[in-house]
Amino acid sequence: MNFHTRKWVKPEDLNPNGSLFGGSLLKWIDEEAAIYAIVQLENDRVVTKFISEINFVSSAKQGDIIELGITATNFGRTSLTMRCEVRNKITRKSILTIEKIVFVNLDSEGNPTPHGKTKIKYIEEEFK
Template identity: 65%
Template sequence: MKFHTRKWVKPEDLNPNQTLFGGKLLAWIDEEAALYGAIQLENKKVVTKFMSEINFLSSARQGDIVEIGIEPIKFGRTSLVLNCEVRNKMTHETIITVERIVLVNIGENGKPAPHGKTQIEYVKDRLENN
């Protein structure tokens, strides 16, 4: 799994227990998944359709650095299915896992549209081929 984004846990990210608020972490995951999908599918109009069971394994505290890992599992006709793990950057302890995040590629009409992708593509490879 590749870890693309790091976040520093700040006071405004905490819950009353003084640990990272789960809703904040899920927002970070949703944003990271959408960015990953937009880059892979070459379309900024990508939406989250589904998130599978979310498993909180440990917590993060103020000052911790967390990193978000995203990995593609499957390319559908209009969708992209991802796997996610968030871990503590310093200890590598897993904080949360999400087995499946389903993103849908949206066309100009606002409806699901085929994206034509079948495998991971890297931006550097796209640039070399143009």
């Protein structure tokens, strides 16, 4: 799994307990997954279809640097399934895992449409 995005946990990201608010983290994950799906499917019209059980393993506190990792696990006819892990950048301790995030590829009318992709596209391939 590649960890491309890093976030610095700031005061506005905290819950009343002084740890990272789960809603902030889920917003970051949904955005990261959408960007990943757009790049993989080469279409900026994708939507979140499903997010499986979210397993909060540990917390993050103000000042922590966290990193989000997402990888494709399955290419459906109109969908892309991904797995996500969030970890502390310094300690490498896992903060959260999500086994399944599904995005659907849409046409200009907003209908699911086949994307024709079957394998992960790596950034190195962009520069060949």
